[in-house]
Amino acid sequence: MVTLTIDNQKIEVPEGTTVLRAAQQAGIHIPTLCDHPALTPYGGCRLCLVEVDNSRTLQTACTLPVVENMVVRTVSPEISQSRQFVLSLIFSERNHFCPYCQVSSGDCELQNAAYHEGMTHWPLQPNWKVFEMDASHPYIILEQNRCILCRRCVRACGELVGNFTLGVEERGANNMIVADLNVPLGESTCVSCGMCVQVCPTGTLIDRRSAYLGKEVKVDHHLTVCVGCSVGCGVDVQTLDNNMVRISGNWDAPVNAGVICKVGRFQPFDEDRERVRTPLVRKDGALKAATWEDALGVIASHFKPLMGKNGDGLAALASTRLAAETLYLFREIFKDGLGCDMVTTIEEGYPTAAPAALADELNSSFEGKLANLKEADCVLALDTDLIRGHEVAGFFVKRALPNGVGLIVVDAEEENDLYPLANWSFKIKAGTQTQLLKGIQAALVKLGLVVDQSIAQPDAAVQEAAQATAVDSELILEAAYRLGSAEKPVFVYGKDASLDELKALLALAKSSGASVISTKGKANSLAAAQYRLDSPFEIKNQQAAFVALGDAEPSQKLVKRLEKAPFLAVQASYISPLTAVADVVLPVAMWAEQEGHYLNLEGRLQKAVQALQPPEGVRSNLDALQAIAEKVGVKVNVKGWQKALSERTPATTLIEN
Amino acid sequence: MTIETKTDQDTTAVVRQVVERHGADKAELVPILNEINRRLGYLSSETLQELSTLLRTPKSQLFSVATFYNMLSTQKRGKHVIQFCESAPCHVVGGRQIWQTLLETLSIQPGDTTPDGKFTLVTTSCLGVCGVGPVIIVDEDIYGNVTPEQLPDILARYS
């Protein structure tokens, strides 16, 4: 620990802390613009200048490491004059004529800083060159005229996301933020995560859907969990008058520390499916509006007679985007209450099958955590494309690559966006993954990095694997060498990995000291697996089917199979091909309109809160199920949901948030 | 300066050659860009794209670096590049008159290329030959103690 004095206040902070962070911890405000807690210090804007004893010049607090017995002053006439001058320079650079800007009066850090310094006007004559606005991107507008060149966007794009789309062109006064080789943002390699928008201190990078709809300081903030996938990122859903205005990453969230992807930030605003606003019941071949009472009555009349029947009874499916409470109640009603033999989720346990089976077999949890992935120095990705799905986990890998993190990709898919990023891409024939993993294991032995008596002839084993997978044995050796010399390797595997592959992977993990983690599937796949709602789905002679679809989009395959059911009841938020073939449709809330818990891919239990009121007549998924239970006369108690998550050994230990 | 002919294939070949010579090491980026620029005349999008793949370096980073350094250009330039030193040592010994004459003779703005594609006129900071200022450099030929009267003769040497 280092002790220093800031404004006569003695402060103790860990070594390596900057003066700015030390001051912030002590509640001392130092104005900043280019600084952002999630980004590496930059020292460009010079607003955070402070006086340090025995220092010739003013120092930037954001870059200055603390030193024992350092004496710092953050308030003095000279400092104040300097900050005002820095601000007047910035105001003179581009068009900061605030009335035109959507972030002024609250959300603009530049304007706020100026008010804080007591400025009322800009003293330097400005030179307003006019730049064209880049509105080529579907979600983001780049308005260079308001840019202060703090490069927070550039750093966020690289350091947080690892995408490196944004850069800086030219030098000095000609500096401009550019995408790739200076192409319009909409034609660039941008992945629309919107982190640049989230960190922009002025109105330069604009979320085009949310601009002018409500300032961050005016809206209601709901800190909740994204249900886009199993990563379970913390998001801040911002609403105004029951309208969703904007979604930001939650900087304090343990999973993602503020970083989210387009699925969490922008896609919810693309929602154009038609809402189910009232219960519907099929009459004379067509769905007609009905009351809840009527609709529930129809359901009960079909379900009750099928109670306890096997094979020709009732089939029930739930979406894994539903909360744990909802899934638990769903199981209580259909499995325990109505005694159905076909109760599962629309994912059918597919993404969690292998890890669940292995956890059962080992009778212990074997997977690591996302924190391991963030700190990894070598990543092996098996049967997973972390760019197209579970994208934030992909960001964790991508952003570490420039630091020399090795990436080995093993997949049988024709396309995987990790291939071009990888140091070693093994695009191999489907079914040969196990052999490749065993080959790497043998290579570790051959290289003398691992002792494994079971491999008597490592050389031959490597050759064998090379032949089976049609991969150059040199490459296997290279990858093995990188893996073997890593200190914190992590293996990530996807839903296509078979149990055999997984066992081979685990063996390799043991010998190389790696932690393994699987991507699972949707937001609550792991909870569904823990509730054993993970069997394959099949309509045999079932006489009726129920789908708790929620706001999920049904696949064509699912619709095809359910068409066969003589009677189909669906609770859904949106009109879809599935509701079209249903006999009863119950209108239920979408993700933001209800609350509940989610178990993410690393076993972290997190609560999603309600951000919006559902339309009138629309009930939460949980309430809808409660109503069904009541109507069919099944006694349920949702309270047991959390305990039930531990009924079975999870693939990864559960963490409570 | 001889600029090599530039079909797409040649561009790729040159980029590969240069990378091979320096090694696909990001630390060698500035020398690599420098050599490619010298050989191909400028750094086109295709060039940087190819380089991005070979060096496994994001395009934005290549562009950021390429536009930072004065000797590198991301714009196509004329057949001959005239660099005029606008630093003080050349300025005080008559540089101003040379600049005026250059602008009038070529009838273009700084940074532009003559309509026939023959000359591109750029300004540069001190080139370290101030002992003989004012100085202009055409391609790689340095002309010192230049007077306005000499300019037409100098330009006439380039076809």
Add this chain to the structure above:
Amino acid sequence: MKAYRSMVLVSSDPLSMERGAQEVFDQLQKEISAFGLKDEVSLSMVGDVGRHDAAPLAIVYPEAVIYGPVTPKDVRYLVEEHLYKGRIAAGLQASQRELSGRIAWISARKDTLPAENRVLLQRAGVIDPTSIEEYILHDGYEALAKVISEMSPAEVIAEVKNSGLRGRGGAGFPTGLKWQFVAAAKGEKKYVVCNADESEPGTFKDRLLLESDPHAILEAMLIGGYAVGADEGYIYVRGEYALAQERLRIAIEKAEEMGILGENIFGTDFSFRIHVHSGAGAYICGEETALLESLEGKRGEPRSRPPYPTTHGLWGKPTMVNNVETLANVPPIIRNGAAWYRNIGTPNSPGTKVYTILGNVNVTGLIEVPMGITLREVIAIYAKGMKNGASFKLAQTGGSSGSIIPASLQDTPMDFDSYQKNGVSLGSGALLICNEETCVVDLAKVLLNFFRVESCGKCTPCRIGTQRAYEILDNISEGVSGLNDLNDLSLLSENLARLSNCGLGQTAGTPLRDILNRFRAEVEAHINLKVCPTGVCPMSGRILAYAPVMSHSTF
């Protein structure tokens, strides 16, 4: 053409003044005219030179004879004997005694003036730079051999420290101390980097050194590497210096062939490799942290400091960054010893300094002279006077960021400390000498244009400040200036220095500050009378694109 044959300096410290230095000066002026020597002899007051016991002094060059105490009565005899007849004025000389301070070096220069004292440039133009054999024949690699066979790394550092060598890149930081920091820094891997990104306008001494004597730099880097425990070195050469790069590559190849560079040098455990790295045109890369960024393949943007390169340099490893000229001093220091080195120059700035002389003078070029020479001496002796007999108006020392020296500071010795005392920086050794036809607004405009073009843009004050200052100056030169311009320019020059991240921004306002302080009336004439006294500025009244759009508006 006007070239002075002799130069007379009169001491003008308070004691000398009290004892009638002014009268002596006036009398000298009179007598020099009377003998018709006005065009052959320059005369000036020189400040405090020590030897107060004999004040006031009159020192006559090139013989460097010290007369004193001189009274107005003595003057006629002195002028007649020494300046007219060319022999020493017997009886007037100051008594011989132990000399100290500045007078000691004035005396020591007796044999060196007006001839140069070539220490760094001793081989320049003498040997074939592509021949390692010729280098070795001319004392080459003798220092390295001595270091490796006879000295411990600590002894090498001690020798450099004792020599008093100070960095020649501009800041004047003690070189030995820097070496000591790097040697003391924790870490297995260390680097030696030679800063050969010489981009300061008007400076080409490094180019000359590299082109004419490349092995000297290699030898110095090897010695440095040995001293600090580094095994790898980079020479970052500015991109425009193709010939220097070529010569260095040849030199490295030859040295490697001879086993002077590479593994187990001279059969010892010491190994060292040197790479030549070409820049691509960016003044800012002369800043050492920007140079390191560029070496790592990035934009040359200066880092925040601390930490310093001595502990966190190239690839985060301890790195010793030295300028070419600084390094060139090392082999002679090792060969001849620190004591020898201290005998050259002034006590606080030992050694020689290479200057480039430029501008409106008769002879431009490069000289190597002991530290502490005055500007007047340079103009009179080496530049052979002002061109076309014009009069001296101002000089800029040390390139674009250097100070503007008015005529009144012509006789201040050019060494680190004396200049610092007068708020002047020595900089890179460029001496841009301007005559009375130079307009200070026009000059300031050219200089600020340089900075706005070369600013990397990372920090606000430099990126925006240089641009704003340039625009205001451009407006002034067009005669469309505003009432606040002088105030804004002062604020800009002052704040650039206080608020910028690196040396570029911190010194960008220096010439502007000096011009506003020392040539204010001329600037005011532009603003208030819309007149350019020298007739250089266009004063067209043309409204420029960036003329005030809306001043003092609220946001």
